[in-house]
Amino acid sequence: MENAELTDIHMHSNLSPDAADEPMDMAARACELGVKHFALTDHIELDEFNDGEWDYWAAIGKSKPTFEKLRAAYDGKMNVYYGAEIGQVMYDLHTAEKILAEHDYDFVLGSVHRTVHYEHMSKIPDTEFDRKRVLTEYFEEMLNLVEWGKFCSLAHITFLMRFVNIDTPSGPVTDKSKRCAAAFEVCKPIIDEILETIVKKDIALEVNSSGYRRNLGEPMAGGEFVKRYRELGGRLITVGSDAHMTDDVARDIPECYKMLRDLGFGEICVFEKKEPKFIKI
Secondary structure, three states: OOOOOEEEOOEOOOOOOOOOOOHHHHHHHHHHHOEEEEEEOOEEEHHHOOOOOOOHHHHHHHHHHHHHHHHHHOOOOOEEEEEEEEEOHHHOHHHHHHHHHHOOOOEEEEEOOOEOOEOOHHHOOOOHHHHHHHHHHHHHHHHHHHHHOOOOEEOOOOHHHHOOOEEEOOEEEOOHHHHHHHHHHHOHHHHHHHHHHHHHOOOEEEEEOHHHHOOOOOOEOOHHHHHHHHHOOOOOEEEEOOEOOHHHOOOOHHHHHHHHHHOOOOEEEEEEOOEEEEEEO
């Protein structure tokens, strides 16, 4: 649809430990590009709260006044939502639930960025043992996350495939553009369980455009995952760029829309006060 409203509700500003651009600069770039639905979803990584490297409490404290400033600045030009991305929830469930109880987010992404034995996905040894263990842990931790379920959309379900080769009966898949399909086949039973759970709980599935710029050849989730989600009754899709700098705001979002239309989706959603609002694509 040529007139589909451009949406980007997954972005990170300098209120995240791994991003540097000002929130107002991210919003200005989005508005310049014609984005109509915008959310900063700065990181809240529960496994890192006590390591002292980043003051999450200070960043969280700044998030609401930042949102209010952005909403006022772009009133009538762009719909701005109060968002967050909450990762590794099960590592500190008490703190996660305290944060959610104290902040009236419109939109919360749930994510898995590490597993119990692998703190840094980019540093996983490329051995058969490690490839298999991290893949198992990744989807098991994601299943625990969705069974808890106190968030709006499951973020970048194929995030791990950016870093890890996938073992199949015919050998490891090293081509990044083929890893997601291989993981879908190898782990289909637990992936089905994850997708069935989010359908049951009315949690959306994110289509994250950064998969294109990370050389996966598709967004995260990609075609097989989104198709299966739809087959299982899923209808809630959110779309975001996962931009960590202004140059990546809204990048490849139209390509995500095209993939979704090809798979039979005529709309995506955003969240306001954690309730979905549908947008035709």
